Amino acid sequence: MSAAGWIEIALYVAILTAITPLLGGYMTRVYRGELTIGFVERSIDALGGRREQDWKAYARSVLVFSAVFFGLLYLILRTQGIHPWNPEHLHSAPWDVAFNTTASFVTNTNWQYYAGETTMSNFSQMAGLAVQNFVSAAVGIAVAIALIRALASRSGHSLGNFYSDVIKTLVYVLLPISLLVGLFLVSQGVIQSLTAGPVASQEVIKELGTNGGGFFNVNSAHPFENPTWLSNFVELVLILAIPAALTSVYGRMVGNRRQGWAIYGAMLSLFVVAVIAVAIAESHSTPAMQAAGVSGFNMEGKEQRFGIASTALWVVVTTAASSGAVNGAMESLTALGGAVPMAEMQTGEVIFGGVGSGLYGMLMFAILGVFLSGLMVGRTPEFLGKKIEAREIKLTVFGTIGVPLLVLVTSALAIATEAGKRSIYDSGPNGWSETLYAYTSQANNNGSAFAGYTGFVQPAHAEQFGITFANVLGGLAMLFGRFLPLLAVLAIAGSLAGKRVAPVGAGTFRTDSPTFVVVLVGIVLIVALLTFVPALLLGPVVQGMTHQLF
Amino acid sequence: MSVAAPFASVLDSLQDVSSIAIAVAAFAALFLLIEILERVR
Numbered sequence: 023m024s025a026a027g028w029i030e031i032a033l034y035v036a037i038l039t040a041i042t043p044l045l046g047g048y049m050t051r052v053y054r055g056e057l058t059i060g061f062v063e064r065s066i067d068a069l070g071g072r073r074e075q076d077w078k079a080y081a082r083s084v085l086v087f088s089a090v091f092f093g094l095l096y097l098i099l100r101t102q103g104i105h106p107w108n109p110e111h112l113h114s115a116p117w118d119v120a121f122n123t124t125a126s127f128v129t130n131t132n133w134q135y136y137a138g139e140t141t142m143s144n145f146s147q148m149a150g151l152a153v154q155n156f157v158s159a160a161v162g163i164a165v166a167i168a169l170i171r172a173l174a175s176r177s178g179h180s181l182g183n184f185y186s187d188v189i190k191t192l193v194y195v196l197l198p199i200s201l202l203v204g205l206f207l208v209s210q211g212v213i214q215s216l217t218a219g220p221v222a223s224q225e226v227i228k229e230l231g232t233n234g235g236g237f238f239n240v241n242s243a244h245p246f247e248n249p250t251w252l253s254n255f256v257e258l259v260l261i262l263a264i265p266a267a268l269t270s271v272y273g274r275m276v277g278n279r280r281q282g283w284a285i286y287g288a289m290l291s292l293f294v295v296a297v298i299a300v301a302i303a304e305s306h307s308t309p310a311m312q313a314a315g316v317s318g319f320n321m322e323g324k325e326q327r328f329g330i331a332s333t334a335l336w337v338v339v340t341t342a343a344s345s346g347a348v349n350g351a352m353e354s355l356t357a358l359g360g361a362v363p364m365a366e367m368q369t370g371e372v373i374f375g376g377v378g379s380g381l382y383g384m385l386m387f388a389i390l391g392v393f394l395s396g397l398m399v400g401r402t403p404e405f406l407g408k409k410i411e412a413r414e415i416k417l418t419v420f421g422t423i424g425v426p427l428l429v430l431v432t433s434a435l436a437i438a439t440e441a442g443k444r445s446i447y448d449s450g451p452n453g454w455s456e457t458l459y460a461y462t463s464q465a466n467n468n469g470s471a472f473a474g475y476t477g478f479v480q481p482a483h484a485e486q487f488g489i490t491f492a493n494v495l496g497g498l499a500m501l502f503g504r505f506l507p508l509l510a511v512l513a514i515a516g517s518l519a520g521k522r523v524a525p526v527g528a529g530t531f532r533t534d535s536p537t538f539v540v541v542l543v544g545i546v547l548i549v550a551l552l553t554f555v556p557a558l559l560l561g562p563v564v565q566g567m568t569h570q571l572f
Numbered sequence: 573m574s575v576a577a578p579f580a581s582v583l584d585s586l587q588d589v590s591s592i593a594i595a596v597a598a599f600a601a602l603f604l605l606i607e608i609l610e611r612v613r
Binding site for chain 1: 584587588590591592594595598599602603605606609610612613
């Protein structure tokens with residue numbers, strides 16, 4: 023890769039680090055209630071948003087809110103034929119594809135078995151999918167804020183109010199940033215019209231909310247979504263802006279900014295290693311190129327206007343965050359280049375991760391970290407002065423192991439059944455990689471697709487049909503992948519909120535030190551490696567160790 | 573409209589019912605999970 027490419031990556035890391043405290047400071051003011059606008063506060067009052075909620079009430083509100091939006095989105099997708107702004111008179115997708123798509127957008131996954139331009143009307147894109155991009159992101163952020171409140175709490179069982187947190191997130195954070203950056207994207211050439219498509223308005227929240235669902239099938243490789251190097255770079259910054267800023271919100275709200283920087287440091291170190299690995303891997307040719315007598319960088323499946331650096335950065339940013347957006351073909355990556363995004367998702371989406379879900383996932387690993395460290399030195403584990411006991415550890419283990427189990431079970435079902443095999447395109451290890459990637463991506467609520475694996479067949483001159491097995495299994499993987507850890511986190515928050523804070527003493531294991539960053543990184547890697555190495559061996563590792571073309 | 577169209581729409585409705593049933597079952601299981609997690613000691 024060229025020197026300019028390395029400079030681009032360094033510039034990205036510098037800008038991300040610079041905006042983390044700025045956006046984090048602003049968001050902290052929002053959740054402390056220091057920023058108020060009359061009609062917003064009246065809306066919160068009207069929804070009962072002043073009522074304090076314990077963890078069960080907060081969790082029920084999350085589920086009721088998500089279930090209502092599930093019903094609304096499904097209704098929109100299945101009645102598409104009678105809606106306005108459908109210039110191409112597109113019919114609804116089959117029920118199973120609509121089920122999968124609804125589960126996908128409600129859970130902030132944005133896995134897409136459909137191609138946007140041949141399946142979705144402009145109305146479905148705007149009133150259905152784009153709305154979900156906002157609200158599903160707000161749900162994740164609200165839950166992270168509830169956990170932070172519990173950690174910062176000195177007494178009581180309240181986590182705040184879910185509806186208040188969601189409204190504040192929508193009005194004070196997501197909407198203003200989307201409006202400003204959306205206009206910038208239009209200036210770069212991203213289209214925004216009711217005839218050609220309301221792309222810019224969807225593109226901006228797709229990135230900011232770590233959603234990732236493209237207006238077009240090729241997602242951010244399409245010049246109407248992502249026309250220039252600058253639009254690409256700004257979209258990359260948008261993706262990690264909120265997950266990074268939330269580490270700062272965490273540090274500020276618990277009263278020790280170093281706590282936030284420690285979490286940021288752990289996330290950033292894993293991220294930088296991944297970017298370097300993909301950039302180096304894609305700077306080499308693939309076995310297919312060598313067999314064809316072609317040398318140089320692996321430019322297969324990459325946009326000429328982005329090149330190796332912008333594509334490598336995009337691959338790592340979008341799979342570190344739970345954004346399924348792509349600006350190149352994932353299946354065209356080298357074996358190592360393809361293994362890295364899969365491994366990033368398999369860490370449980372905690373390397374920045376999704377908006378809100380990345381932070382609360384990483385904080386669960388932090389609780390595991392203090393527990394294991396406590397065992398090693400023979401002290402009662404404490405996190406931010408709160409004693410970590412059996413209940414918190416059981417809930418943490420459930421929250422961190424639940425999704426990996428879901429990935430392995432669904433992938434095994436999909437590869438071992440005839441119904442599952444219908445979705446696989448490639449043979450050999452790449453066929454397994456497609457399958458593992460599909461369920462890793464869906465269960466971790468990422469949405470990134472390796473290509474090949476399908477649940478929706480759209481032949482040119484015949485009736486389209488869905489592959490029910492893949493749609494239903496994937497839909498359930500997304501729903502449980504989203505809500506199992508989320509409910510565990512809220513239960514942990516409820517448990518910690520009422521605990522008294524012990525003063526820091528000589529025996530306290532500090533969680534704002536470089537030592538803790540190393541412990542945290544180690545635990546994330548050990549859990550992911552122990553869970554997924556055998557599965558990775560059968561796919562990308564086998565492929566990378568042979569010159570046979572699959 | 574073809575003769576088969578009304579039958580197709582009945583079939584469609586049945587399929588939607590199964591889709592909604594799966595979603596309702598999934599959310600019901602999640603509500604139940606709240607109670608289970610409360611009991612963890």
